[in-house]
Amino acid sequence: MYNFAILGAGAIAREMGTTVQRTDIVNGYAVASRDLSRAQAMADQYGFDRAYGSYEELLADPAVDLVYIATPHVFHARQIRQCLEAGKHVLCEKAFTINAAQAREVTALAREKGLLLAEAIWPRYMPMAKILRDFAAGDKIGRIYALTANLGYPVYHRERLHDRALGGGALLDVGIYPLTFASLILGEDVTDIRSAADLSDTGVDKSNHIVLTYASGARAEIFSSIAGPTDRRGVIYGERGYAEVGNVNNYEYLRIFDQDHRLVEEIPCPPQVTGYEYELAACAAAIAEGAVQCPDAPHEMSVTMMALMDTIRNQWGIEYPEL
Ligand SMILES: NC(=O)c1ccc[n+]([C@@H]2O[C@H](COP(=O)([O-])OP(=O)(O)OC[C@H]3O[C@@H](n4cnc5c(N)ncnc54)[C@H](OP(=O)(O)O)[C@@H]3O)[C@@H](O)[C@H]2O)c1
Incomplete structure (x- = not known):
């Protein structure tokens, strides 16, 4: 070991x-x-x-x-x-x-x-990530044209989160999870980014709203906050139904509904210890193979996600120290 x-x-x-x-x-x-x-x-x-x-x-x-x-x-x-x-x-x-x-x-x-x-973006390594990717690639609710996702906690009081010098703010801390959810379902081909943020007096985003448009025409509407709790749900909308994911930070279930709002399928989250074991196992496997990256969270994904968050926070004028 x-x-x-x-x-x-x-x-x-x-x-x-x-x-x-x-x-x-x-x-x-x-x-x-x-x-x-x-x-x-x-x-x-x-x-x-x-x-x-x-x-x-x-x-x-x-x-x-x-x-x-x-x-x-x-x-x-x-x-x-x-x-x-x-x-x-x-x-x-x-x-x-x-x-x-x-x-x-x-x-x-x-x-x-x-x-x-x-x-260590844990929801990418969890078994539910593959279930979600397969769902998005399938046809259970028809063509997926939109999703919403949110994540928020009342944690602004913590020093790390309100101090701009430490990289504080909602986007990089919690917003990354609904953005990750959108990327798992809709991919990376974002063609338009609109956003608005509520800035704190320390100059970080306490909460933010983001609308991403994809080359496919689909849209993702993201909300994240360190000012208060949110319901943490992700909802995926297709032309013949919709699906709800409990907690985009630490998945609970995937529930699929038809166009008459009937629950047609429920996939519970596979059992886990804490949920962090999957990224540990992925690292151990990658090291054993001599790989420099993990297939579930490759380097290109990390770069793309940081570039997306750079563009979004530039729209709000938030700058962080580069150490
Ligand atoms: N994957 C997840 O679910 C998850 C959840 C929470 C946070 N995170 C991420 O993990 C990182 C740490 O978050 P956290 O909530 O664990 O933060 P935290 O409780 O504030 O702990 C951060 C630790 O970093 C060390 N540190 C080094 N220099 C520091 C400085 N100048 N100011 C403050 N701390 C400093 C401190 O450890 P020592 O003093 O002991 O050296 C401190 O205890 C963040 O990047 C966050 O986004 C991930």
């Missing part, structure tokens, strides 16, 4: 700690935090072997195979570079980087180094 290490001992790092502990996919090897006691507490809690009080010490440990970056978005590109330069495979949280230029640069570096670099 590959030795797995976590960079940053925050909220999502703990979810990953739980996942590693409750599965048998990678070996929970090390945790690094800017604060050694925080790293040690997390290593103890999740049964990891080592704790480091700096990210540099962890990267200097030759036993580390795969590093999971769980820090705010603005640091991702720099830390991906540091990991790759240290010869480590990388699984990096979303938003993958702060913009598309950084995404292009780090994916090129991974290819140059021959190391795995994968974006």
Whole structure:
């Protein structure tokens, strides 16, 4: 099993700690935090072997195979570079980087180094992603001409989310999930992007509305927010019916309705441990094959998604520091 290490001992790092502990996919090897006691507490809690009080010490440990970056978005590109330069495979949280230029640069570096670099955009790795792709390619509701999707939580108070210097705002944190949903169903061939955002007094988007038009003529209407909770649903509209997906962040079900609003089929989400095990398994498989990317979330997808979010936030005038 590959030795797995976590960079940053925050909220999502703990979810990953739980996942590693409750599965048998990678070996929970090390945790690094800017604060050694925080790293040690997390290593103890999740049964990891080592704790480091700096990210540099962890990267200097030759036993580390795969590093999971769980820090705010603005640091991702720099830390991906540091990991790759240290010869480590990388699984990096979303938003993958702060913009598309950084995404292009780090994916090129991974290819140059021959190391795995994968974006931890978990709903792309889940079995439900394939179910959704197959549904979109099929004809159960006729030609798909529209979808709506939303995601929101009341999390604006958290420092990482309202601080522009840390890459705060709804789009890069939660908006990426309904955008991912739209991409799974309608693809990447976006021809027009319209959007509006409610900006906070710290200069980040508290909530935003986006309309994407695709070359096929289909449209996606996306809403995301860090100001309050939303119902998290995705709804796909076809000429003979529609389908509802529970929670585009962590899928619950796919329900298919006919044009008379009768439920004709319900596909529950396949069982999962935490849902993060699928991206771990994809990374382990990719490393074993010598691949530099995961088929479920290839480099080109990460670059395309960052470019889409660059265009959208440019419409609102939001700029982030490039580290
Ligand atoms: N896939 C998912 O479901 C999911 C869910 C939530 C978040 N995320 C992503 O994961 C990343 C981290 O999110 P989170 O919610 O875990 O954030 P968080 O709780 O704020 O933790 C981030 C960690 O990053 C480290 N860090 C390093 N430099 C920092 C700085 N200058 N300011 C603040 N923190 C710094 C800190 O760890 P140490 O002090 O221990 O070094 C901190 O605990 C984000 O990119 C987010 O989008 C993904």
